[in-house]
Amino acid sequence: QGFFLAISMLLAPAVWAAASQPSLEALAADPYWLKLLRTEARQPRQTLDETLTAFASADSRGDNTHALCQFPARAYWLRQQRPDLAEHWPDAQCTQYESWLHDLKPERVTLVYASDFAGNPSSLFGHTLLRIDSKNQHNDLLAYAINFSADSGGVGGLAYAIQGMTGRFPGSFSLLPYYDKVREYNDLESRDLWQYELNFTPAETEQMARVYWDW
Secondary structure (H helix, E strand, O other): OHHHHHHOOOOOOOOOOOOOOOOHHHHHHOHHHHHHOOOOOOOHHHHHHHHHHHHHOOOOOOOOOOHHHHOHHHHHHHHHHOHHHHOOOOOOOOHHHHHHHHHHOEEEEEEEEEOOOOOOHHHOOOEEEEEEEEOOOOOHHHOEEEEEEEOOOOOOHHHHHHHHHOOOOOEEEEEEEHHHHHHHHHHHOOOOEEEEEOOOOHHHHHHHHHHHHHO
């Protein structure tokens, strides 16, 4: 359940078409903006103002450090909502992000479910991840996967089992080669893998990748 609550942040719609430009108040209250802030922001309007100020700033400590490089998902959405504001943003040099996105080449999303595994308390109910399929991909094993897992902080034994099964560990996202997860689930643990391609457009898939980078 924790996975689906968290992954819904990545799977939110990524393409918008507004008939008129929304006000800043409307943007701050928009459900998608709140999702980009991980739904925990107590002052979404203040965060919006600070984000816009940072995006418009010409001051940078160097390549890849500008706010536009750190939060491309926010920048993409705000640019669509208020292109008039984006006209004043500098041409930031985001070579690290652009290289990462170019290598990832996100085009399609596949939901992968690994069956339950009794040998690990955290896997008693199975595990779910998202595979990012790239353009011209000829082998699924060469794709990357977005994984959401618990951070146990080194806790072991009975405490690990209890906290793992009751969802008391904080969770975090990670991006890793898909073949690593196949080897772990299929080869080492003999778990079945079920794959379901999601009805995402390439634009929506790319925005999901931006959201991952933002986090």
